[in-house]
Amino acid sequence: MIIAIDGPAASGKGTIGKRLAAHYGLRHLDTGLLYRAVGKSVLDAGKTPDDRKAAIAAAQSLDLTRFDEATLKGAEAGEAASHVSAIPEVRAALVNYQRAFAAEKPGAVLDGRDIGTVICPDADVKIFVTAAPEVRATRRGNEYRAAGKAVDDATVLADIRKRDERDSSRAASPLRQADDAVLLDTTAMGVEEAVAAAIRIVEARRRG
Numbered sequence: 617m618i619i620a621i622d623g624p625a626a627s628g629k630g631t632i633g634k635r636l637a638a639h640y641g642l643r644h645l646d647t648g649l650l651y652r653a654v655g656k657s658v659l660d661a662g663k664t665p666d667d668r669k670a671a672i673a674a675a676q677s678l679d680l681t682r683f684d685e686a687t688l689k690g691a692e693a694g695e696a697a698s699h700v701s702a703i704p705e706v707r708a709a710l711v712n713y714q715r716a717f718a719a720e721k722p723g724a725v726l727d728g729r730d731i732g733t734v735i736c737p738d739a740d741v742k743i744f745v746t747a748a749p750e751v752r753a754t755r756r757g758n759e760y761r762a763a764g765k766a767v768d769d770a771t772v773l774a775d776i777r778k779r780d781e782r783d784s785s786r787a788a789s790p791l792r793q794a795d796d797a798v799l800l801d802t803t804a805m806g807v808e809e810a811v812a813a814a815i816r817i818v819e820a821r822r823r824g
C-alpha cells in the first residue's frame with residue numbers, strides 16, 4: 617500500500633504520515649526534509665537559495681546523513697527549501713529516490729507537496745491535509761517555542777503564507793490537491809482526532 621499525503625506548511629502532514637505508517641506497518645518519508653537539506657547545503661556553501669547552479673549541484677550530490685533533523689526543521693532551512701524546490705532540475709534530481717522509497721515492500725507513506733500529483737500518481741490512498749493558516753502558524757510556533765526558540769505567531773504566519781504562495785504558484789510540481797485526493801481539514805481537530813480521521817479515509821478507500 618502506498619499512501620500519499622500533501623498539504624500546505626505545518627498542516628500536520630508529517631504527524632499524520634508517521635502515525636499512519638506505524639498503524640499500517642509501512643515506512644514513512646517526509647519529503648520536505650529532502651528539499652530542506654538541499655536548501656541548507658546551499659546556505660552552508662555560502663550561496664543564496666536562488667543560486668540555480670549551487671542548488672542543482674547540492675540536489676545531485678545530496679547526502680542526508682550530513683544533517684540533523686532539528687536543523688532541517690528550522691525556519692531558515694524551510695525558507696531556503698521553498699526557493700530551491702522551484703528549480704525543475706532540483707526536483708528532477710530527487711524524484712528517483714522518492715519513487716524507489718515508495719516502491720519498496722511492504723509500501724510506504726510519503727508526505728510533501730507533489731506526492732499525489734507527481735511522485736506517486738497511482739498511490740492507493742491520497743489525502744490532502746489542510747488547516748486555517750492562523751491555526752497552522754500557532755502549531756508551528758508552539759514547536760519552535762518547545763525547541764527553545766523565541767518566535768511570535770504573527771512572524772510564523774507571515775512566513776507560512778509566503779511559502780504557501782511560492783509553493784502554489786511555481787510552474788514545477790506546484791502544491792495542488794490531486795483530483796482523486798480526499799480533503800482533510802484539521803482546523804478544529806487535535807492530533808488524535810486528525811489521525812483517526814485519516815485512518816477512516818484509508819479504510820474507506822480500501823473497502824471501496
Ligand code: CDP
Nearest residue numbers: 624625626647648651697698701728729730
Ligand atoms: O513542514 P512544512 O510543511 O513546513 O515544510 P516541508 O514539508 O518540510 O517542506 C519545506 C519546503 O520544501 C516546502 O515549502 C516546499 O517548498 C518544499 N517541498 C516541495 O516542494 N515538495 C515536496 N514534496 C516537499 C517539500
Ligand code: CDP
Nearest residue numbers: 626627628629630631755802805806807810
Ligand atoms: O508536516 P507538517 O509541516 O505539515 O506538520 P507537522 O510537523 O506534522 O505538524 C505541525 C505541528 O502541529 C505538530 O507539532 C503537531 O503536533 C501539531 N498538530 C497537528 O499536527 N495536527 C493537529 N490536528 C493538531 C496539531
